[in-house]
Amino acid sequence: MEFNKIIEEKSAKAWDIYIPNLSVDCVVFGFHDVTLKVLVTRLKDKDLWALPGGYVLKTENLMEAANRILYSRTGAENIYLQEFKVFSELNRSGGVFDEFPDTLWNKQRFLSVGFYALVDFHQVNLVMDDISDACEWKSIEELPNFMMDHRSIFDKALITLRKQLNHKPIGYNLLPEKFTMPELQKLYEIILAKKLNRGNFYRKMLRYDILIKLDESRKGGAHKAPDLYQFDIEKYEKALKEGLNNGW
Amino acid sequence: MEFNKIIEEKSAKAWDIYIPNLSVDCVVFGFHDVTLKVLVTRLKDKDLWALPGGYVLKTENLMEAANRILYSRTGAENIYLQEFKVFSELNRSGGVFDEFPDTLWNKQRFLSVGFYALVDFHQVNLVMDDISDACEWKSIEELPNFMMDHRSIFDKALITLRKQLNHKPIGYNLLPEKFTMPELQKLYEIILAKKLNRGNFYRKMLRYDILIKLDESRKGGAHKAPDLYQFDIEKYEKALKEGLNNGW
Numbered sequence: 001m002e003f004n005k006i007i008e009e010k011s012a013k014a015w016d017i018y019i020p021n022l023s024v025d026c027v028v029f030g031f032h033d034v035t036l037k038v039l040v041t042r043l044k045d046k047d048l049w050a051l052p053g054g055y056v057l058k059t060e061n062l063m064e065a066a067n068r069i070l071y072s073r074t075g076a077e078n079i080y081l082q083e084f085k086v087f088s089e090l091n092r093s094g095g096v097f098d099e100f101p102d103t104l105w106n107k108q109r110f111l112s113v114g115f116y117a118l119v120d121f122h123q124v125n126l127v128m129d130d131i132s133d134a135c136e137w138k139s140i141e142e143l144p145n146f147m148m149d150h151r152s153i154f155d156k157a158l159i160t161l162r163k164q165l166n167h168k169p170i171g172y173n174l175l176p177e178k179f180t181m182p183e184l185q186k187l188y189e190i191i192l193a194k195k196l197n198r199g200n201f202y203r204k205m206l207r208y209d210i211l212i213k214l215d216e217s218r219k220g221g222a223h224k225a226p227d228l229y230q231f232d233i234e235k236y237e238k239a240l241k242e243g244l245n246n247g248w
Numbered sequence: 249m250e251f252n253k254i255i256e257e258k259s260a261k262a263w264d265i266y267i268p269n270l271s272v273d274c275v276v277f278g279f280h281d282v283t284l285k286v287l288v289t290r291l292k293d294k295d296l297w298a299l300p301g302g303y304v305l306k307t308e309n310l311m312e313a314a315n316r317i318l319y320s321r322t323g324a325e326n327i328y329l330q331e332f333k334v335f336s337e338l339n340r341s342g343g344v345f346d347e348f349p350d351t352l353w354n355k356q357r358f359l360s361v362g363f364y365a366l367v368d369f370h371q372v373n374l375v376m377d378d379i380s381d382a383c384e385w386k387s388i389e390e391l392p393n394f395m396m397d398h399r400s401i402f403d404k405a406l407i408t409l410r411k412q413l414n415h416k417p418i419g420y421n422l423l424p425e426k427f428t429m430p431e432l433q434k435l436y437e438i439i440l441a442k443k444l445n446r447g448n449f450y451r452k453m454l455r456y457d458i459l460i461k462l463d464e465s466r467k468g469g470a471h472k473a474p475d476l477y478q479f480d481i482e483k484y485e486k487a488l489k490e491g492l493n494n495g496w
Contacts, residue, residue, distance in 0.1 A: 020269065056359075090307070248440055248444055
């Protein structure tokens with residue numbers, strides 16, 4: 001079915017089941033090939049890309065809505081989702097649905113609650129829905145042409161993620177179970193888009209007290225084999241809730 | 249006019265001008281008499297207290313709504329408002345409006361966007377509205393009986409404020425223009441509800457590089473007169489946007 005027909009059919013149903021004027025948009029980060037990537041979908045028959053998003057059922061809370069929406073696109077459950085801002089400007093839609101009647105669900109004013117998620121790249125199976133013809137990971141260095149205000153939602157999510165590196169742990173969903181300190185540092189450098197001093201990184205990270213040093217090292221390569229670490233999940237979860245060990 | 253009548257009259261108008269199912273609640277902190285206080289209002293004829301809140305006009309964004317709502321209760325403008333969470337549980341209202349017809353505006357499901365604000369206690373003139381018979385500052389040590397989920401909104405705001413002490417500056421709206429280091433430390437201790445080591449506090453605060461040491465000291469008192477400081481507003485504003493000088 002073509003895009004316009006599908007939109008109009010979905011609209012009629014939407015008025016019955018969803019909270020009006022409210023949507024959810026998800027900025028899903030994954031780490032792969034030493035690159036930070038974001039999950040995007042392409043609107044059918046258009047050169048317009050969107051963040052995976054949806055609406056809030058009258059029978060669910062926001063976190064349930066965000067989890068349901070993400071699950072439907074990625075098949076992934078138990079994702080670490082973080083609400084970061086409500087996008088509420090009056091002209092958010094930028095006229096995408098101008099050609100439709102004013103009663104169209106999608107043409108209403110929507111305030112959108114932004115969530116970001118960090119997912120394990122390998123546990124995700126991308127799923128297309130009936131208004132998209134592509135669902136892909138894109139490097140944050142090569143973002144596509146976003147519809148509406150999705151580019152600013154992405155930008156704000158990345159800024160928030162960068163700030164949270166100062167007070168929340170990161171990496172559990174992004175790195176393999178066992179990793180070296182240089183690999184962890186690389187992840188931070190890619191998110192922050194800057195080089196970090198190796199000694200400072202090492203000291204600060206150990207002070208956070210969320211790592212377990214293993215009795216193994218990474219084999220292969222010409223250099224001295226680097227030590228392997230894994231996250232101390234209990235301490236990691238605690239720091240996620242209460243903040244890293246650098247507070248007052 | 250009595251409470252029920254007013255609610256029903258306001259309801260009819262509300263359906264026309266506001267975004268449905270969405271509200272704003274503000275946790276307004278002030279600092280006075282070495283006590284952290286929060287602004288609360290009492291529902292007319294009820295022993296139920298509420299955070300100052302309201303709805304979002306179809307013609308405004310969320311920040312405009314929060315500013316308008318706060319201004320109407322405090323007369324204060326240019327308040328530092330921070331959105332911190334959307335409260336979206338299904339049974340938030342806890343049956344406060346059970347006795348009214350189902351078409352009542354207030355009886356709908358509302359998702360509420362929580363903002364917190366830090367205000368200068370002296371610049372606030374409390375204003376009553378027509379469904380309240382009291383508008384007061386209460387010490388966070390002696391909170392009243394809150395309606396709906398307002399107690400959890402307050403709790404979450406306080407937790408957020410505490411966490412933000414680790415990466416954002418604080419104090420500009422809460423302290424007088426000139427203050428001593430012990431006075432600033434006291435503010436932190438009251439917000440965190442714990443004692444801090446004086447030397448550590450001093451060193452960490454200076455490292456943030458947001459203070460200007462003045463050529464004056466606080467006169468009076470038996471001890472050596474303590475130095476006076478003020479915030480370097482330019483650096484303070486920068487740290488508010490970009491985070492304190494303790495990042496990666």
